[in-house]
Amino acid sequence: MRAVVVREFGGPEVMELVEVPLPQPGRGQVRVRVAAAAVNPVDAVTRSGLLAGAGLMAPRAVTGLGWDVAGTVEAVGPGVTELAPGQRVVGLHDRLDTDLGTYAEHVVLDAGTLAPAPAGAGFAQAATLPLNGLTADQALDLLGLPAGSTVLVTGAAGAVGGFVVELAALRGLRVVALAGPDDEQLVRGLGAEWFVPRTAPDLAAAVRELVPGGVDGAVDAALLGVRALGAVRGRGAFVAVAAGSAPPALRGIRVTNVWITADGPALTRLSALAADGRLTLRVADTLPLEQAADAHRRQEAGGLRGRLVLTP
Incomplete structure (x- = not known):
């Protein structure tokens, strides 16, 4: 072969x-x-x-x-x-x-x-x-936020980020999506409540204007590190999706890295969501x-x- x-x-x-x-x-x-x-x-x-x-x-x-x-x-x-x-x-x-x-x-x-x-x-x-859906799912598991919490998703129009937005919305999380200026309609269609263009000169300030005090957590699919960390409230949660991209745990923020692992049962659940049209x-x-x-x-x-x- x-x-x-x-x-x-x-x-x-x-x-x-x-x-x-x-x-x-x-x-x-x-x-x-x-x-x-x-x-x-x-x-x-x-x-x-x-x-x-x-x-x-x-x-x-x-x-x-x-x-x-x-x-x-x-x-x-x-x-x-x-x-x-x-x-x-x-x-x-x-x-x-x-x-x-x-x-x-x-x-x-x-x-x-x-x-x-x-x-x-x-x-x-x-x-x-499989890879992108499971990465998104496992990142949200690590974030560990209850329904109603706010979460920043960087790279929200990308393959991983798009799944994070959809799965976060399905979990009852309120999503701030960071993506390209032309991607607002796309990410809002995936379930984002707020949108910030990645061209914003001060990411943290732009997010905090929408969510005073900062979001409860962030999934950093765009690998922005400390730039995205500034948008998270003190003692919030932050998940990096690639090795070496996790920032220091400033202000008591719980910082973790998702190390993807194959998971047939979780993939079965994600496959069913895709079949139902709830994952794109x-x-x-x-x-x-x-x-x-x-x-x-x-x-x-x-x-x-x-x-x-x-x-x-």
């Missing part, structure tokens, strides 16, 4: 499309025939070597790329009873230290990381859900597997609304 890997770190040009043996599922595992694999920022920082340089992954000869997958169950290993060949599924490959990721024609995952694909959604749409699945474009390097270049250029998706 074909798969995209890197043997040395660098720009998109280091990505190789190679032929590798078909992986076989072990006990408790499932082989999925990949129909779609979303392209995420973590793929680029893996490819570039930033994660290895930060000590988040051990050196290895070959590194697979890709976290998100949507496809069809093709084979199950011993002990798997809840899934059967032919089922449409979504899943998350949450390990960095493997030879193969989801940029491939087939991938083997633990059965517990998979969920039914959202009913009514195409595979490309479904592939945008956004695809910027689809590309064949052999154009993975082009997908990385487009992602790194910025300006996308939704995810690029590879379709093996």
Whole structure:
């Protein structure tokens, strides 16, 4: 089968499309025939070597790329009873230290990381859900705010931020969305009560004008760090969504970092919300597997609304 890997770190040009043996599922595992694999920022920082340089992954000869997958169950290993060949599924490959990721024609995952694909959604749409949806859900869990609380979401028009806005609104939180000046209609449609353009010269002042005293918490999908922290009230809560982006815990604010983990039951719940139209699945474009390097270049250029998706 074909798969995209890197043997040395660098720009998109280091990505190789190679032929590798078909992986076989072990006990408790499932082989999925990949129909779609979303392209995420973590793929680029893996490819570039930033994660290895930060000590988040051990050196290895070959590194697979890709976290998100949507496809069809093709084979199950011993002990798997809840899934059967032919089922449409979504899943998350949450390990960095493997030879193969989801940029491939087939991938083997633990059965517990998979969920039914959202009913009514195409595979490309479904592939945008696992990593970004679970990151948003787990970030809000870490925030731990009761219904009626106020929360700032930076990068609210992005893939993670958009899910945070929708899930926060579903939890009864009142959302201040920070996004591009042209994104106000989009984020309000996702459930934001207030809007602040990211061009605001003083983010904290703009948020505090809307919510006197500051918001109860923030999910920092745009990685603004201390700029966003200033909008949070004393002894509030702050969640960073990427390694190294968490600011210091000033003014007694509880600062945490979401370290994403695969979670089949939570993904099943998110899939049902997407099927009901309460989570929006956004695809910027689809590309064949052999154009993975082009997908990385487009992602790194910025300006996308939704995810690029590879379709093996």
